[in-house]
Amino acid sequence: MLEFPGGVVAVVSLVLAGLWIWRAFSQKSYDPPTPPGSFGLPFLGETLHLLYSMKANSLSEFFESRERRYGPVFKTHLFGRPTVVLSPPLGFKFLFSNHGKLVESSWPAPMKMIMGDKSLFFMEGQRAKSFRHILMAFLGPEAMRRYVARTSSIAQAHIEKFWLDGSEVRAYFLVKKALFSVVFNLFLSIQNEEEERELLVPFEEFLHGLLELPINFPGTKFRQAKLATGKIFGKLDKFINKRKVELQxxxxxxEQDLLSVLLTTRGEDGELMSEEEVKQNILMMVLAGHDTTASTLAVSMKCIAENPWCYDRLRQEHLAVAAAKDSSEPLRLEDLQKMNYTWKVVQEAMRLVPPALGNTRIAITHMTIEGFTVPKDWRFMWSVFQSNRRSAFFPEPDKFDPERFNGSSGLIPYTYVPFGGGPRICPGNELAKMLLRVFLHHLLTQFQWSLLDPNEHIQMAPLAAPANGLHIKLSKNPI
Incomplete structure (x- = not known):
């Protein structure tokens, strides 16, 4: 008789038991029924398909194919949870307007396992409101006034050093480097390139493991991201201890930087952040303030290069801003407010190539939607890839047309939500707007650029990025 080692028998037994549980779970009935759809593979659900769609730049098809098959409300299984997908605009409106009533934020489990659970990403209720109050002391529109000149000076110095006439560069990597310099300065007052490099490497490793399957084995991106987070927190401990002494x-x-704001500002509950909360929220802000902005800036540059007429119009806007200033004077908030067409271009770039997938919510109560049951603790997903390329919302959706955002074009509410919506709208949207306009100003007033690989595609890994770094050739075009 053939015999098997006890360990093999145990593993097989666990797998069979898991399959039985999955089958029972998948076939559990409700009245009314849950939305139509498929939970996909046992355990994995459709997570691998979603991750593949991100890297293949086919996320719109991931959602549209299921909506064609199942309708505007369908279920799937992603990152370990049954998930209901609601189509815009009514689906987005439902999720944004019912936050704190029927739904709350729910990020993929790997993110919380890597980042910790004490950042604003993972907070709800009064604690989230209190933390948001603290962050807005740094991120609000008026707070931006304090940081525009610093950002302008750093961007100008970076361009003068690394962007050379006639050179061929990977613009995305230069953009990331420039924005890291800005973010580290605004967040931690770092002005030393060596200190920047010490944080840059672990931050990259942290980012690349955020949406990987949580397999904590040596060599996996998830494990590398967890180790990178430990390195980042170790360095932030030193910054915090030093800053406390400097403040005393x-x-x-x-008001010197984000670190000082987080250490000294009390929330609406009168409490200061703990050191662990400070570290996790700085990590969150680097993710929200740097990486999505670098993605948007690179995509904007690609769109501008593909449409020379757009470059010409942008340059006129920025030459007018520069002409009203002394050549050595950094930008001010009032200058950014004159860059209306620039912001239209950025909005259109974010529509064509969103920097991020979207977000999830969790049902905090059993509910019925559109005649379907959504059990408590199921997730909802909303994604900008469900709306940004739909002709019903955006005529000629594949066309680059910044005039869609001229203020009188009548965009349908809840169809264009690059920063989310409702009470959990991205708190860093004013910071992103500032960074994007400042950097584009210095670039447009000094250079024109052409794509060396016009067919280079954008992939989500996990944020949108040019597959080969946006290979361009620079041509000096000074004021």
């Missing part, structure tokens, strides 16, 4: 001795101000 009057060598640093409470």
């Amino acid at each position: 001795e009057g060598k640093a101000s409470a």
Whole structure:
């Protein structure tokens, strides 16, 4: 008789038991029924298909194919949870307007396992409101006034050093480097390239593991991301200890940077953030303030290069801004407010190539939607890839047309939501707007550029990025 080792028998037994549980779970009945759809493979669901669609730049098809088959409300299984997908605009409106009533934020489990659970991403209720109050002391529109000149000076110095006439560069990587310099300065007052490099490598490893399957084995991206987070927190511990001393001795101000703001600003509950909360929220802000902005900036540059007429119109806008200033004077908030067409171009770039997938919510109560049951603790997903390329919302959706955003074009509400919506709209949207306009100003007033690989595609990994780094040739075009 053939015999098997006890370990093999145990593994097979667990797999069979898991399959039985999955089958029972998948076939559980409700009245009314849950939305139509498929839970996909046992355990994995449709997670691998979603991840593949991100890397293959086919996310719109991932959602549209299921909507064609199942309708505007369908179920799937992603990152370990049954998930209901609601189509815009009514689906987006439902999720944004019912936050805190029927739904709450719910990020993929790997993100919480890597980042920790004390950032604003993972908070709800009064605690989230209190933390948002603290962050807005740094991120609000008026707070931006303090940081525009610093950002302008850093961007200008970076371009003068690394963007050379006639050179061929991978623009995406230069953009990331420039924005890291800005973010590290605004967040931690870092002005030393060596300190920047020490944080840059672990931040990249952290980012690349955020949406991987949570397999904590040596060599996996998930494991590398967890180790990278530990390195980042170790370095932030040193910054925090040093800053506390500087604040006590009057060598640093409470408004100097994000670190000072987080250490000195009390929330609406009168409490200061703990050191662990400070570290996790700085990590969150680097993710929200740097990587999505770098993605949007690179895609905007690609769209501008593909449409020379757009470059000409942008340049006129920025030459007018520059002409009203002394050549050595950094930008001010009032200058950014004159860059209306620039912001239209960025909005259209984000529509064509969104920097991020979207987000999820979790049902905090059993509910019925459109005649279907959604059990408590099921997830909802909303994604900008469900709306941004639909002709019903955006005529000629594949056409680059910044005039869609001229203010009188009548965009349908809840169809264009690059920063989310409702009470959990991205708190860093004003920071992103500032960074994008400042950098584009310095680039447009000094250079024109052409694509060396016109067919280079954009992939989500996990944020949108040019597959080969946006290979361009620079041509000096100074004021």
